Amino acid sequence: MLPSVSRSTRLLDASLQKFRSSPAGCCDERIRSQCKAVPFVELTVAHASVLTILAISFERYYAICEPLKAGYVCTKTRALLICLAAWTVAAILTR
Numbered sequence: 001m002l003p004s005v006s007r008s009t010r011l012l013d014a015s016l017q018k019f020r021s022s023p024a025g026c027c028d029e030r031i032r033s034q035c036k037a038v039p040f041v042e043l044t045v046a047h048a049s050v051l052t053i054l055a056i057s058f059e060r061y062y063a064i065c066e067p068l069k070a071g072y073v074c075t076k077t078r079a080l081l082i083c084l085a086a087w088t089v090a091a092i093l094t095r
Contacts, residue, residue: 036073040094040095044087044090044091044094045090047089047090047093047094048086048087048090048091050088051086051087051089052083052086054086055079055082055083056084057078059074060073
C-alpha cells in the first residue's frame, strides 16, 4: 500500500508543478480561454440581475402609480424586450 501512495503523491506533485509553471495556472489554450470566460460570465450575470431587479421595481412602481394604464403598458412582450436589453447592456458594460 505504501508504494501506491508514494506513486500517487509523485503524480500529484508533477501535475501541480505543471499547473504552477503555466501562465495563470492554465495549461493549454482551451483552458486559458475558459479562465478568461468565467469572470466575464460571472460579472455579466451580476450586472444583469441588478438591471432586471431595477426593471421590475420600475414596473411595480408604474403599476402602483398608474394602475389603469399599467394593464396595457406592462405587457409580456415589453417585459421580454426589457430583459433582453438588460442582458445586452450587462454584457456590454462587463467588457
